[in-house]
Amino acid sequence: MTSALNAARRDRDLLDLGDDPRVDLVVIGGGVTGAGVALDATLRGLRTVLVERHDLAFGTSRWSSKLVHGGLRYLASGKVGIAHESAVERGILLRTTAPHLVRPLPQLVPLLPGLRGGQAALVRAGFAAGDALRVAAGTPAGLLPRSRRVAAAEALRLAPTVRREGLRGGLQAWDGQLVDDARLVVALARTAAGAGARVLTRVEATAATGDRVELRDTLTGRTLSLRARAVINATGVWAGEVDPSISLRPSRGTHLVFDAAAFGGLSAALTVPVPGSVSRFVFAFPAAHGRVYLGLTDEDAPGPIPDEPRPAEDEIDFLLDTINPALREPLTRADIRGSFAGLRPLLQTDADSTADISREHAVLTSPDGLVTVVGGKLTTYRRMAEDAVDAALANAGLVAAACRTARVPLVGAVSGARRDRVEAPPVLVERYGDEAGEIVAAWLADPASREPVAPGIDVTAAEFDFAVRAEGALTVDDLLDRRSRIGLVAADRAAALPAAEAAFARAR
Numbered sequence: 001m002t003s004a005l006n007a008a009r010r011d012r013d014l015l016d017l018g019d020d021p022r023v024d025l026v027v028i029g030g031g032v033t034g035a036g037v038a039l040d041a042t043l044r045g046l047r048t049v050l051v052e053r054h055d056l057a058f059g060t061s062r063w064s065s066k067l068v069h070g071g072l073r074y075l076a077s078g079k080v081g082i083a084h085e086s087a088v089e090r091g092i093l094l095r096t097t098a099p100h101l102v103r104p105l106p107q108l109v110p111l112l113p114g115l116r117g118g119q120a121a122l123v124r125a126g127f128a129a130g131d132a133l134r135v136a137a138g139t140p141a142g143l144l145p146r147s148r149r150v151a152a153a154e155a156l157r158l159a160p161t162v163r164r165e166g167l168r169g170g171l172q173a174w175d176g177q178l179v180d181d182a183r184l185v186v187a188l189a190r191t192a193a194g195a196g197a198r199v200l201t202r203v204e205a206t207a208a209t210g211d212r213v214e215l216r217d218t219l220t221g222r223t224l225s226l227r228a229r230a231v232i233n234a235t236g237v238w239a240g241e242v243d244p245s246i247s248l249r250p251s252r253g254t255h256l257v258f259d260a261a262a263f264g265g266l267s268a269a270l271t272v273p274v275p276g277s278v279s280r281f282v283f284a285f286p287a288a289h290g291r292v293y294l295g296l297t298d299e300d301a302p303g304p305i306p307d308e309p310r311p312a313e314d315e316i317d318f319l320l321d322t323i324n325p326a327l328r329e330p331l332t333r334a335d336i337r338g339s340f341a342g343l344r345p346l347l348q349t350d351a352d353s354t355a356d357i358s359r360e361h362a363v364l365t366s367p368d369g370l371v372t373v374v375g376g377k378l379t380t381y382r383r384m385a386e387d388a389v390d391a392a393l394a395n396a397g398l399v400a401a402a403c404r405t406a407r408v409p410l411v412g413a414v415s416g417a418r419r420d421r422v423e424a425p426p427v428l429v430e431r432y433g434d435e436a437g438e439i440v441a442a443w444l445a446d447p448a449s450r451e452p453v454a455p456g457i458d459v460t461a462a463e464f465d466f467a468v469r470a471e472g473a474l475t476v477d478d479l480l481d482r483r484s485r486i487g488l489v490a491a492d493r494a495a496a497l498p499a500a501e502a503a504f505a506r507a508r
């Protein structure tokens with residue numbers, strides 16, 4: 001079966017389900033967790049339907065720092081098991097499942113006068129522990145180099161705008177970085193679709209139990225009732241809307257968006273400790289479309305869950321105030337081109353601060369059999385999905401094949417010498433892996449499709465066409481805000497809007 005997702009396939013799938021509404025598993029939520037669950041279940045042979053009320057990666061999964069973590073932060077709080085799990089999952093993504101979407105990213109802590117000896121020693125010890133985690137997880141240094149101290153000149157090569165005065169060099173460690181988080185979600189959903197899953201965006205679950213889900217097509221208003229042998233709620237911060245017995249305590253994390261030029265060609269994650277803390281850092285890192293993101297905050301965010309959270313003014317000040325002492329020229333609000341915020345789906349506990357709430361995931365089963373999977377990290381989505389499907393099978397008394405997701409590459413996955421043979425510019429291979437050839441073929445067939453979608457933007461019209469034809473984009477927002485991340489800068493979004501509209505006009 002093809003992995004292509006598009007409007008025609010969606011219509012067909014909805015019609016088929018209208019004729020025969022009995023399936024094995026319904027997954028609610030099209031973030032990284034739900035897409036991972038759909039892939040896991042489909043590969044085990046279950047007839048699976050995923051429903052997402054907006055678009056793939058509409059929720060938290062597109063607001064992350066896009067890092068594939070080795071779990072160092074968990075180690076700092078003594079959680080060795082989850083740190084190890086994170087490092088193992090990072091290795092699986094880098095090597096097998098998504099080597100095209102994840103690359104090694106050096107992380108640089110500049111040794112500046114503000115970083116006192118004790119703090120520097122702690123960072124060094126943390127990086128050494130990260131090396132041990134990597135080794136224990138079986139990830140070779142050839143894939144992610146070991147940490148080291150670098151000279152001032154090397155620190156400045158990696159992060160050219162760092163303050164030179166008093167710079168004693170830097171501490172460097174390596175982690176994984178996604179080309180973009182939303183692209184991982186789309187690749188997961190498409191791989192699931194290729195294995196036979198029905199992936200339905202703009203379909204909302206309006207009610208769910210362990211064996212029935214009421215659906216509403218948000219494009220037509222039509223409703224549909226599915227009978228399922230198991231149902232998994234993977235709706236992240238919205239999990240309590242689907243199962244009211246679940247109580248979450250979301251925490252907001254904010255990033256700012258800059259032009260890469262503001263950081264002078266940064267090629268590492270420039271990492272600066274938050275004054276007075278030994279475990280919190282802000283970091284600036286290179287990102288898609290010639291930009292740099294600067295994050296990250298951790299703010300209690302009680303109250304109703306917005307569709308799109310927004311940064312608070314004091315978070316913007318905090319990020320600038322923390323990074324600026326490490327820079328030669330301070331950045332100001334005038335340098336900021338955009339900002340974004342996401343809500344971490346943390347389970348309610350007795351902890352005082354959201355920063356203390358466990359980032360571990362939880363699988364919970366309600367009395368009527370509805371399974372909820374929540375928490376965790378983007379990095380650990382695969383393990384979360386495996387645990388959720390195991391729980392759903394056990395609960396429903398279903399027998400299915402064992403989990404296979406650690407060995408199945410996602411659509412486009414390519415690495416090593418095969419990657420070198422893909423005849424396409426590197427920026428395309430990072431986005432599409434071995435499917436990059438399809439974009440190049442479109443350019444050759446129609447040279448106009450090689451035009452950038454807006455001046456200075458590294459996305460071409462052929463990529464918008466591919467997103468409509470194969471990546472399930474149904475609206476211009478899907479193209480601008482999730483298949484690409486052009487929309488993170490409002491001015492760029494406005495400039496690319498006509499090209500997004502033209503892509504849908506061509507598809508009609």
Ligand SMILES: Cc1cc2nc3c(=O)[nH]c(=O)nc-3n(C[C@H](O)[C@H](O)[C@H](O)COP(=O)(O)OP(=O)(O)OC[C@H]3O[C@@H](n4cnc5c(N)ncnc54)[C@H](O)[C@@H]3O)c2cc1C
Binds near residue numbers: 061253
């Ligand atoms: C600021 C920030 C930075 C982070 N950085 C990292 C990082 O660098 N690395 C990392 O590993 N992790 C990171 N994380 C954690 C990671 O992003 C999340 O754990 C993960 O994305 C959660 O995914 P999810 O699929 O569970 O939820 P979501 O992505 O929120 O998906 C839930 C989906 O359910 C849909 N939905 C809700 N209700 C319904 C309904 N009734 N019917 C149908 N659909 C519905 C929503 O539209 C949404 O798309 C970060 C988190 C934040 C907030």
